[in-house]
Every structure is written in C-alpha cells, then in structure tokens.
Amino acid sequence: MSPETKRYSLVGEPAHAQARMLAADSVDAELAPRDAEWLAGHLGSCPDCAAVAEEYRALHLELRGLSTPEPPRDLWARTSAALDGAEAPRGRRSRGSARVAAATRPGRRPLISTAVAVGIVVVAAVASLIVQSPIASTGPGSARSGTVAIGTGSAGQPSGGPQAPLAVMNGTTYWIASTDGVYVIRGAAAQCPPTDASCTVATGTGQALGSISSDSTVSAAIAPDASRAAVWTSDKVAIMPLAAQSQTVSLDQLTPQPTIAATPTPQLPTPSPAGPTASATEAAPASAEEPSPSLIPTTAPSATPAASSAPTESPSPTSSSAPTESPSPTESPAPTAPSGPTAAASPSPTAVASPSASASGVASAVAILSGYEIVGRDPQFSPDGSLVAFSARPVDHSTGPDVFIWRSGTEQAQPVTSHHADLFAGWFGQEILISEITADLGPATATAGATASAAAMGTVGASATAGATATASAGAAASGGPGTVGSTSYVYDPGTGTALEIARPMLLPVVDPTGRYVVYWSGTVEFDPVSGLWQPGLGNLYFDSWSNLTLVPASLGQVATPTETATAAASTTPAPQATATVAPTEAPSPSPGATEEPTAGPSPAPTGEPGAPPATQNPPAGPSLPQLLPVAVTPGTVHDWLVSWDATGRNVAVWVADPASASVGGLDLFSIDRAVGLVETNEPLLAADRVMASIAFDRGHLVYTSAVDGKTYLQTIPSLPPSSALTAAPTFAGGGPNFTRAPAEPQVTDRPGN
Amino acid sequence: MSILATTWQTGRGVSLESERSSDRTFIEELFALHHAEIYAYILRMVRDADVAADFAQDTFIKAYRAQDSLEDRAKARAWLYQIAHRIVLDEMRRRRIIRFLPWTGESHGAAPSAEHLAMEMRLSGPLARALARMPDRQRAALLLAEVHDLSGLELAQALGISHVAARALLTRARESLRQALADEKRREKDREAAIDAAYSEQARANDPRRHDDRKPGAGR
Numbered sequence: 016m017s018p019e020t021k022r023y024s025l026v027g028e029p030a031h032a033q034a035r036m037l038a039a040d041s042v043d044a045e046l047a048p049r050d051a052e053w054l055a056g057h058l059g060s061c062p063d064c065a066a067v068a069e070e071y072r073a074l075h076l077e078l079r080g081l082s083t084p085e086p087p088r089d090l091w092a093r094t095s096a097a098l099d100g101a102e103a104p105r106g107r108r109s110r111g112s113a114r115v116a117a118a119t120r121p122g123r124r125p126l127i128s129t130a131v132a133v134g135i136v137v138v139a140a141v142a143s144l145i146v147q148s149p150i151a152s153t154g155p156g157s158a159r160s161g162t163v164a165i166g167t168g169s170a171g172q173p174s175g176g177p178q179a180p181l182a183v184m185n186g187t188t189y190w191i192a193s194t195d196g197v198y199v200i201r202g203a204a205a206q207c208p209p210t211d212a213s214c215t216v217a218t219g220t221g222q223a224l225g226s227i228s229s230d231s232t233v234s235a236a237i238a239p240d241a242s243r244a245a246v247w248t249s250d251k252v253a254i255m256p257l258a259a260q261s262q263t264v265s266l267d268q269l270t271p272q273p274t275i276a277a278t279p280t281p282q283l284p285t286p287s288p289a290g291p292t293a294s295a296t297e298a299a300p301a302s303a304e305e306p307s308p309s310l311i312p313t314t315a316p317s318a319t320p321a322a323s324s325a326p327t328e329s330p331s332p333t334s335s336s337a338p339t340e341s342p343s344p345t346e347s348p349a350p351t352a353p354s355g356p357t358a359a360a361s362p363s364p365t366a367v368a369s370p371s372a373s374a375s376g377v378a379s380a381v382a383i384l385s386g387y388e389i390v391g392r393d394p395q396f397s398p399d400g401s402l403v404a405f406s407a408r409p410v411d412h413s414t415g416p417d418v419f420i421w422r423s424g425t426e427q428a429q430p431v432t433s434h435h436a437d438l439f440a441g442w443f444g445q446e447i448l449i450s451e452i453t454a455d456l457g458p459a460t461a462t463a464g465a466t467a468s469a470a471a472m473g474t475v476g477a478s479a480t481a482g483a484t485a486t487a488s489a490g491a492a493a494s495g496g497p498g499t500v501g502s503t504s505y506v507y508d509p510g511t512g513t514a515l516e517i518a519r520p521m522l523l524p525v526v527d528p529t530g531r532y533v534v535y536w537s538g539t540v541e542f543d544p545v546s547g548l549w550q551p552g553l554g555n556l557y558f559d560s561w562s563n564l565t566l567v568p569a570s571l572g573q574v575a576t577p578t579e580t581a582t583a584a585a586s587t588t589p590a591p592q593a594t595a596t597v598a599p600t601e602a603p604s605p606s607p608g609a610t611e612e613p614t615a616g617p618s619p620a621p622t623g624e625p626g627a628p629p630a631t632q633n634p635p636a637g638p639s640l641p642q643l644l645p646v647a648v649t650p651g652t653v654h655d656w657l658v659s660w661d662a663t664g665r666n667v668a669v670w671v672a673d674p675a676s677a678s679v680g681g682l683d684l685f686s687i688d689r690a691v692g693l694v695e696t697n698e699p700l701l702a703a704d705r706v707m708a709s710i711a712f713d714r715g716h717l718v719y720t721s722a723v724d725g726k727t728y729l730q731t732i733p734s735l736p737p738s739s740a741l742t743a744a745p746t747f748a749g750g751g752p753n754f755t756r757a758p759a760e761p762q763v764t765d766r767p768g769n
Numbered sequence: 770m771s772i773l774a775t776t777w778q779t780g781r782g783v784s785l786e787s788e789r790s791s792d793r794t795f796i797e798e799l800f801a802l803h804h805a806e807i808y809a810y811i812l813r814m815v816r817d818a819d820v821a822a823d824f825a826q827d828t829f830i831k832a833y834r835a836q837d838s839l840e841d842r843a844k845a846r847a848w849l850y851q852i853a854h855r856i857v858l859d860e861m862r863r864r865r866i867i868r869f870l871p872w873t874g875e876s877h878g879a880a881p882s883a884e885h886l887a888m889e890m891r892l893s894g895p896l897a898r899a900l901a902r903m904p905d906r907q908r909a910a911l912l913l914a915e916v917h918d919l920s921g922l923e924l925a926q927a928l929g930i931s932h933v934a935a936r937a938l939l940t941r942a943r944e945s946l947r948q949a950l951a952d953e954k955r956r957e958k959d960r961e962a963a964i965d966a967a968y969s970e971q972a973r974a975n976d977p978r979r980h981d982d983r984k985p986g987a988g989r
Contacts, residue, residue, distance in 0.1 A: 039943040040936070043914065044921070070947050077896065078915040086808035087822050094800060094826045098793065098833055195930045196906060196938075230904035230941065232858045249905055267904065410902050411956075676823060678860060 038068035179709030179720035198233040200225040226263040238400040255380035269382035383428040390416040391438040406439040440523040518565035527664035533561040553651035557641035661712040679722040682706040828853040850927035895953035907942035
C-alpha cells in the first residue's frame with residue numbers, strides 16, 4: 016500500500032499528484048513513517064494540496080457519519096419465501112406460482128419450459144447454445160442429456176449469476192466478459208454436432224474482439240456485421256471497432272468532441288428560478304398544446320450545453336453550434352468542428368459532411384457522447400449498421416431523456432429530440448420509433464417530487480380517458496387537479512429529419528420487419544416518489560395491425576429549433592411524407608374485430624371515446640384488434656418488457672419481467688395467424704419462465720437465456736406458421752407509408768440488447 | 770429456527786460456530802446479521818428502494834445457492850458483499866427498467882430521487898448527487914470502505930480484485946468524489962444565486978414604489 020520511495024525526489028506536478036494520492040491513502044490507513052513525513056512536509060509547503068487533503072478528511076468523516084437506511088419490514092418474509100422456491104436447483108425445479116397458474120389456464124398448452132437439466136455441471140465461462148425443437152420437443156432437459164453445460168456468466172463465481180450473450184448473429188455468439196475492470200467482447204461460432212441437439216462453444220474458445228477498461232460497468236451492442244460495437248457506461252457512449260487484435264481502450268479517458276447537449280426546447284416554459292408555483296400554470300398548457308415531439312431535424316444545430324456537461328469534458332459546447340450562428344443550413348462544418356450538425360442538411364443520411372464521413376467504420380474507439388446515461392432500451396445499430404440510436408439523459412438528471420443518433424463516420428451523437436421526455440423504441444428499417452411522454456399534469460406539474468408524484472398518475476395516451484378515470488381521480492383527490500400523462504409515438508426518418516406521429520397512443524411500439532404488425536404497451540404512467548422518475552404503471556401489451564394505424568406528419572416547424580437552419584430543414588421535408596398518412600377507412604380490416612373508425616384506431620373504447628386505449632376492463636368476447644397479449648401474470652402488470660419479431664414477421668417473442676425482478680421474467684413465443692391477422696394466443700410456441708432480459712432471433716431460432724441454469728437456448732421456429740400457412744397475408748389498399756418504406760428484404764431489427 | 774437464533778459472532782474477523790448447521794439455517798443466520806447493511810449498500814448503489822429490496826433478496830438467494838463456494842465462513846460478510854456487488858453491477862449494465870423524467874419546465878438538478886435518498890440517509894443534496902455521478906466501481910469501493918467499513922482485504926474480496934487494485938480504485942474514488950462534490954456545490958451556489966436574483970426581481974416588480982421610480986424624471 017505504501018508508495019515507492021522514489022517519489023521523494025519528485026518535484027512539480029508529479030509531486031502534487033503523489034501527495035494527493037498519499038493524502039487519500041492516509042484517510043483510512045496509516046502511512047509508512049517515511050511516507051507520512053514526506054507528505055507532512057509537502058502539505059506544509061503546498062496550500063493547495065493541503066486543502067485537498069483536508070477535503071479528503073472531511074469527506075471521510077461525512078461518509079462515515081451516514082446513517083443506515085431501514086430495510087423494508089417484509090424483506091425477510093419475501094426472502095424466506097424465495098428461499099423456499101430456491102431449493103429447486105438442488106433437486107427439483109420450481110416455477111413461480113404465478114407462471115404455473117398461467118400455464119394451467121384453460122386452453123393453454125402446457126409450458127415448454129427451460130427446465131434445468133439435473134446433473135449438469137457448469138464448467139467454464141463460455142457460451143452454450145442448446146437447440147430446442149418447438150412443440151414436439153419433450154423439453155430441453157431431455158435434449159441436453161449428456162451436454163456439457165456452460166454459462167456465459169461468471170462461471171466459477173456463482174454469485175455472478177447468469178449472463179445473456181450480447182448477441183447471436185449468423186451462428187456466432189458474442190458475449191462480454193469482465194475481469195478487474197477490463198471488459199472483453201468475445202465472439203465464437205458454436206459447434207453443433209449432427210448427432211446431438213446441442214451446440215456448444217467449447218471451453219476457452221472465443222476470440223477477443225474488443226477490450227475496454229473502465230471504472231464503470233460497460234455494456235455493449237454489436238453491429239449487424241460485427242465490425243464494431245456501441246459501448247456505454249453510466250456516463251459515456253462510445254463506438255469501437257471490433258477486431259481480432261484490438262488493444263484495450265480506456266473508456267474513462269476517451270474524451271469526446273464537445274459534448275452535445277439536448278437542445279433546450281424553446282417553446283417550453285423557461286425554467287423559473289422563482290419557484291415551482293410560478294411555472295405551475297405555465298407548464299401544463301404548454302405540454303398540452305404540444306403533443307408533437309421536439310424532433311430536431313438533423314439540420315438543426317445542437318446548441319446549449321446541458322447542465323450536466325462536465326466542464327472538463329465539454330470545453331466549448333456552444334462554440335460551434337449556437338443556433339443563431341449557424342451560417343447556412345447547407346454549409347459543411349469546419350474540420351475542427353465535426354459536431355456541426357448543419358452538415359446533415361441534406362435529406363440523405365449519407366450526406367452528412369464530416370471529415371471522416373466517408374469512412375465506413377471507425378478506426379479507433381471514439382466517445383460519441385459524454386455526461387449522459389442511457390435510458391430505456393439499449394443503444395441499437397440500424398439494420399445496415401450505419402447508424403446507432405439510443406435515448407439518454409444527463410447524468411445529473413437535470414433533464415429527462417432525449418433520443419440521439421450517431422452516424423457512421425462522425426464523431427458525435429446528435430440529439431434528434433429536445434423535449435427531454437423521449438425514448439428510443441427501436442428501428443424499423445432505416446427509421447426509428449420514438450415514444451415521447453407528454454405530461455399534462457395541471458397544477459402539479461411544477462411541483463417536482465412527492466406532490467407531483469401523488470397527482471401524476473395518468474394513462475398513456477390522451478385517449479385513455481376511461482382507463483385514466485380511476486387513477487386520475489385518485490390523483491385529483493390528493494392534489495386538487497387531475498393529472499394525465501400521455502405517450503405519443505413517432506416514426507422518425509434520420510435521413511430527412513421528418514417524423515410521422517402514430518395517431519394511437521402507445522409506448523415503445525415494435526413493428527415487425529415486414530411492416531404488417533406492431534406490438535406496443537398501453538396503460539398508466541406513474542411517478543415513482545422514491546426514485547423521482549416516471550415509469551410504466553399498470554398496463555398491458557397489445558398486438559395490432561401496423562398498417563391500419565394512422566400516421567400523421569408531425570410538424571417539425573413547431574418543434575424544431577426556430578433557427579434559420581431549422582426552417583430550412585422543415586422545408587426540405589419531402590412532400591410525400593406529408594401525404595403518406597394511412598387512411599384507415601381505405602384499408603380493409605385485417606381482423607374481424609377491427610374497427611373502421613378512421614382516426615381512433617382499430618378498436619374504439621367501450622366508452623365510445625375516440626382513440627381510447629384497448630379495453631382492459633371489458634374485453635370483447637372474441638379476439639379483435641388491438642389484441643391483448645396474455646403475457647402478464649395478472650392483467651395490467653406489464654411494467655417491463657421486450658418484444659422481438661422474427662425476420663418474416665410471422666412470429667413474435669415477448670418477454671415480460673417478473674413482478675419482483677427487473678432482469679428475469681417470462682418469455683412467450685407467438686405465431687401470427689395471417690388468415691385473421693391475430694396472434695395465436697392459445698398456441699404459444701414457447702412459454703418459459705425465468706428467462707433473462709435478452710431475446711432475439713437468429714437463423715430460424717429464438718435465442719434466449721435461462722436465468723435458472725445460465726444457458727442460452729435456441730428455440731427452433733417452425734418454418735411455416737401452424738395454421739393458414741398458405742393463406743396470403745391481407746393486403747391493404749394504399750398500403751400506407753410504412754409499407755412502402757419497409758425494407759425490401761425482411762431484416763431482423765431486434766437483437767439482444769433491444 | 771428463528772433467524773435470530775444465531776450462535777456465532779459477527780463483525781470483523783467473523784467467527785462462525787455454526788458450520789455444521791444446515792444450509793438454510795446458515796443463510797438465515799447470515800440474513801439476520803447482515804441484511805440491513807447489505808440492503809443499505811445496494812440502496813446506496815441503485816438509489817431505488819424497491820430495486821434495492823429486490824436485490825437484497827436476490828443476494829441471499831444466490832448466497833443460498835452458492836454457499837458451497839464459500840470456503841471460509843469467517844469471510845461470509847465480504848462474500849455477501851461480493852454477491853451483492855455483482856448483482857448491482859450486473860443490473861446496472863443491463864438495467865431495462867424504463868424510466869424517464871418528463872420535462873416540466875424546471876431543472877431537475879436536484880432530482881427527487883437523490884433528495885429522497887439524501888433525507889433518508891442524511892446525505893447532503895450535493896453529496897448524494899456527487900456520489901450518483903461517480904463511476905459504479907469507484908462508488909462501490911468508496912461506500913464499502915468508508916460507509917460499510919470493509920477492511921482492505923474484505924474490500925478486495927467484495928470487489929473481486931486484488932488488494933493493490935482495490936486500494937488504487939479507492940484512491941481514484943476519493944478524488945472523483947472530491948471533484949464531483951466541488952462541482953455540485955458550485956452548481957448549487959449558482960442555483961441559489963439565480964433564485965435570489967429572481968426573487969429580488971419579483972420583489973422589485975411587485976413594489977409599487979418601483980413604478981413611481983420609473984416615472985419620468987424619477988432619476989432612473
């Protein structure tokens with residue numbers, strides 16, 4: 016612990032650094048006499064170092080004086096109950112009681128579970144891919160008989176728990192292994208003996224493709240061609256190439272270009288230092304009047320530094336991007352200012368002018384955003400790998416999240432929204448889906464914290480009136496004003512900076528790659544008084560016809576930064592986008608239960624109010640659109656979920672978190688009966704418990720990881736849907752904009768990390 | 770057996786006399802002795818009471834399943850912290866809880882979550898926010914050493930790194946916290962100054978004499 020004595024000859028900055036290190040060490044440990052003597056001498060002659068040493072001591076005392084928070088009273092009761100269930104790995108398997116109940120529902124096929132195989136031994140920290148057949152399988156246990164079980168997690172360190180791979184693409188498994196602050200991205204192809212139903216990545220194999228060191232936990236998403244990865248920590252996002260011989264990148268030392276902050280929304284109420292009461296009445300109407308997202312066209316400069324921008328990391332956030340200083344919407348940025356967003360004035364995403372714009376990849380790791388933390392879905396590459404989209408918020412939580420996009424060849428991620436309440440939902444072709452929370456909190460808006468939280472329970476979507484009544488009235492009783500919180504989703508084209516609003520309120524929609532169907536969440540949004548954050552409350556997942564939804568061009572002029580460049584960007588909005596609105600009345604209903612209501616969506620609420628959310632209280636006798644997906648333990652309890660479509664759009668996997676967990680949940684695999692345009696809810700291809708929050712499709716398999724045994728399974732998907740395989744999918748007159756803009760070739764847009 | 774029916778001692782250099790007790794009893798005893806501090810550590814890391822309770826539960830479940838890996842029960846405390854630490858970091862890496870802050874027209878610089886936690890644990894607002902801004906591993910090292918009083922060896926075990934690496938990490942953590950706290954205090958001072966200025970401006974606007982002052986010839 017004691018530093019080497021060579022420092023005694025140090026002078027200048029090294030001596031100061033050494034002194035501060037010793038001062039830090041001396042806080043809770045006794046220095047060697049010689050060290051202590053040298054330190055005392057240095058501090059006596061260096062007031063700055065002495066002040067730092069005093070700060071260390073003060074922090075030490077303050078931290079040691081902290082009180083211990085009381086654990087919840089029911090912690091033992093719930094732990095004891097969980098221990099009862101946790102005895103399964105020692106001899107028998109135990110499922111959550113709720114899932115058992117779900118499995119025994121009438122009309123539901125017995126689960127094809129991820130039952131752990133008895134007697135399998137975890138031997139190494141590598142991946143195990145176990146191929147399962149669909150329904151006909153007798154279960155993975157039998158299929159794995161004799162298989163060497165391997166976990167991607169910290170095998171040998173059972174406390175680490177199972178870990179899902181980053182991705183399984185084209186038969187290659189990618190995972191991240193960490194040791195002492197170094198995170199290594201590895202990839203290896205599975206070996207699948209023809210005589211065995213298991214595919215295994217042998218012990219010790221796996222090519223190191225990227226290495227990152229950081230004091231923060233590192234996460235990663237792999238590009239579709241595995242040529243690079245998006246990596247992120249709690250406060251930084253970077254892009255790094257993946258190569259066989261890559262050096263370790265110190266992520267903490269990567270300094271991005273001047274950090275781009277989410278541009279404050281000019282039309283939103285100006286923060287009022289006078290106190291919450293001053294802004295209370297202003298914020299609500301402003302939000303209500305601006306349902307469209309604060310989408311920043313790619314031409315709009317990002318201007319203002321966020322409060323969270325660390326000064327040391329953002330030397331001059333405003334130096335080159337002040338909106339009023341933007342000389343021309345088409346002017347290329349100076350080479351020294353790659354952040355110049357005006358370069359993206361061209362509708363073509365590839366036309367982003369940048370000194371390195373022509374580069375197809377990144378030669379070395381580059382930090383594309385700093386001072387922000389990822390919120391919601393993980394960053395995700397576009398299907399062609401040229402873009403990365405994600406939502407993030409400042410680390411100091413000075414604002415909510417915005418959606419950012421990084422383009423290949425550039426060195427910074429650019430915000431595309433500025434309302435600070437936007438979430439990246441996923442890619443749909445080369446476009447992205449964005450969900451925005453539109454708060455209409457009434458007088459409670461400005462009272463952050465408990466007061467606002469008590470009042471602010473509303474339903475997602477302005478149309479959720481019926482469902483909102485109960486919750487909103489409760490809030491009204493507490494606060495004196497009803498509060499509704501809406502979520503509006505958009506299809507955003509990074510190439511043109513244009514957006515289409517999805518008329519039906521929904522949160523985090525996931526569209527199938529063929530553009531026919533969508534799964535989204537609808538329910539209430541609640542304010543969590545403990546964390547001080549908004550999060551999904553009571554809600555469910557719904558299946559719907561994507562092509563039957565109405566898309567309305569969003570007014571970029573209303574939401575964009577009112578600058579010259581923004582105006583220019585608005586003018587570049589392709590006209591066809593404005594006329595591309597789906598006309599539901601022209602489209603035949605894909606479902607017997609579908610409605611012809613022109614704008615409210617397929618299914619009017621029982622109350623008759625247009626745009627009402629799917630009826631959860633009084634479901635129709637037969638399935639209709641929107642179709643409630645039976646994935647929740649109890650109705651309305653879907654608070655965290657993942658949705659992944661296969662490339663054909665015929666199958667959809669839905670993972671829903673267990674009520675008491677954020678990373679483990681139940682997984683259902685459904686097929687779509689295209690004859691009626693509905694999900695086969697009574698015949699799930701898979702219903703598994705205790706699955707990690709990472710699902711994806713790869714080459715005809717559903718890939719998921721069991722939290723019970725830590726192994727990754729490949730569930731074989733039928734090549735044809737179980738019924739109506741030869742029935743042509745319904746076609747829709749006019750198709751709608753999303754049909755024409757869907758990828759020509761179905762692509763898997765959802766991968767692990769979705 | 771009651772979870773309080775422990776027959777062994779705790780604290781630094783834990784001496785356990787119940788090695789022959791059943792696995793379940795052993796975990797129950799560990800729970801009785803350490804659940805409060807484990808919960809507190811997790812809460813300080815994740816800053817969410819519900820999640821902290823979940824993870825505390827998970828910690829003991831994993832400990833129950835993996836107790837065969839505990840070679841020396843005298844090191845059970847650090848071992849528990851190691852399990853909790855891995856759960857926390859693992860979750861932070863792949864947290865998928867969808868949470869967001871709406872823009873309400875005012876800064877959330879003092880996030881309610883941080884303030885709530887600050888009140889509960891007597892943290893000053895700036896200190897809570899400064900801790901929140903630290904890299905995960907640095908924050909973990911600092912909390913374990915300073916707040917949870919782990920020794921150097923225990924810290925290394927809990928973090929799963931060498932003793933030297935743990936000390937180095939702790940040193941970096943102290944410096945990070947010092948800088949982050951200075952930054953937070955500077956921001957808080959700026960905010961207070963802005964509020965004072967706003968109130969002063971409002972007071973001037975509400976002061977009828979102010980209008981008189983603005984009359985032509987009033988000297989303004």
